[in-house]
Amino acid sequence: MSVYKEYSLLMYIFCNNTHHDDGQFDRNEVVLYVFCRVLGSPTLYLSHDLTSVQHNSTFFIFFSTLLSFVPSAYCIFLSLSLSAKMSQVVATRSFHSSLTRPTSGSAHHRLLTSLKPPTFASKVCPQQRNAPSKVRYPSCRVNARKSAPAEVVPVSPEDDSKIEEELQQLRGMQLLGDTAVGMWSKPTFRRKTKIVCTIGPSTNTREMIWKLAEAGMNVARMNMSHGDHASHQKVIDLVKEYNAQSKDNAIAIMLDTKGPEVRSGDLPQPIVLTPGQEFTFTIRRGVGTADCVSVNYDDFVNDVEVGDMLLVDGGMMSLVVKSKTGDSVKCEVVDGGELKSRRHLNVRGKSATLPSITEKDWDDIKFGVDNKVDFYAVSFVKDAQVVHELKNYLKSCDADIHVIVKIESADSIPNLHSIITASDGAMVARGDLGAELPIEEVPLLQEEIISICRSMGKAVIVATNMLESMIVHPTPTRAEVSDIAIAVREGSDAIMLSGETAHGKFPLKAVKVMHTVALRTEATITDGRLPPNIGNVFKNHMSEMFAYHATMMSNTLGTSTVVFTRSGFMAILLSHYRPSGTIFAFTDQKRTQQRLALYQGVCPIYMEFSKDAEETFTRALDLLQKLGMVKAGEEVALVQSGKQPIWRFQSTHNIQVRTV
């Protein structure tokens, strides 16, 4: 069914309109192209110089756009003598006139393929020309050129002197202004992909939380499989204390539920398993001998069958089931190793028949509500029902906590779309995923989950083993570095450190390596890549259109984006379009600032809003300049859109290009 929208569009452009003989397009033409292309509405074109209107390429775009989409549209050319420094586009939606909104993919395609010169189309939305209908294989365009020297920090974590040099240089910025410069003076300020750090015995002190934040941590994760409420409370309090002190940086808090995981019991000391050896798992409590250990799940004996392959510790060891009794499962060791306390047990190809949210999880979830955490990472989600159940519970508590589903169970795979649709984002939990499913499926599923999340406008985190060797070694393997680069190129919002920061020997170095590799990789991605069907999710929402066009403008003009948000909605929406410049998200809500820390490309900044829009804009741009985030004379795309209007009518959305 075609979508009919009723609105009228008034487009006006005030700008220093320059004429280009070289066939290149200027800012006005970009703006015109962008808006005519999709809105297809009566258009008023104001220009101080009609020759620019007569320019062949402009005519081409103008008429091909209007005629191909909107036969009834009309355009008016006016010649004005304007040289204002600001170009402004205002689209006003009302319900007085009726026009068809051209949103069909084929129309888009027609327009894009008819556009000349091609450089323009490739500048504005190159990803659509090549977009496959289903992303199965890496589709990103990577330019092998070197990144700007200022953005390259040393790759080797050993090279602390160079890192320190960079930190010193950035710290110098603190002298620039009188506001706290926490985030912006750290080497995190241009990295778009966010870093999640699991906090554990290596990092649960005040000193380490501060150092992790300075090194680039954006989200602190607490794994409820370990520790108790008292130890997690201490971490939450420390992160909140850091956030309160650091006016311009915020660390989000993520509570990761234990879920229905099956683990072996406590052992007085590690047991060495050798291939061919007989070994027994029992549901009897408190057993921990050289050839038998307890399992924490009473139905374990019923769930496994003779011939099943058991994976211990994410596949570090494996055993085949040989026989069963009423309370025990006898196995033969296939791949041996050292069995320590409380290790994960997975049955290849099977998920445990436990509910996704256990009693312990509900207790932990309540703990999260009381402590106003930002995200739940829900383990072993198998279907969307459990997400609805949790969301309903959170609504009943009036708790504003976002739900990230962990994709790690074999049963979740057939339900990926419905699970992700119900959630606020997903985590590719590769540890258990690679144990429940054949390991070679993991990279393919990672790519697919990222692609689904991107097309649905949901956050996505890639987790587990990213720098595993750095738990004990100060340098990463080359394969680990490549793994980070792949997750960044695939477009994940965040990448996660687990044991590396929880109990590793080099937690800070691990964060620095992750930061450096992500930053270096991002510098090779030349333009924002839109997932092919992202528009389908929000197609009825005007904000989506403005996020899309703001992204195209920002990519074409090479600007960063400035947005003002209370709920975070518009900043998150913009993030999903992955503009190539930074999204500076100003908010007057601390919770929103904290939550936005997870989203790719978003620099969340807390600032009181004034009643006057213009005054707030000026203060925001001044602050960015003071912090060294933008320079005088630089242009930024300032977006006013979203669900909750601030300083505008519900029906009026804006993109302005402003010169700082």
Ligand SMILES: Nc1ncnc2c1ncn2[C@@H]1O[C@H](COP(=O)(O)OP(=O)(O)OP(=O)(O)O)[C@@H](O)[C@H]1O
């Ligand atoms: N709060 C904590 N207290 C004590 N140890 C912890 C804590 N958090 C993590 N760890 C240690 O760090 C290791 C790695 O953390 P991670 O979050 O990856 O847990 P995991 O048990 O390996 O896997 P999963 O993420 O699937 O629960 C854990 O196995 C545990 O030994």
Ligand SMILES: CC(=O)C(=O)O
């Ligand atoms: C993160 C996690 O739970 C996993 O990889 O299994």
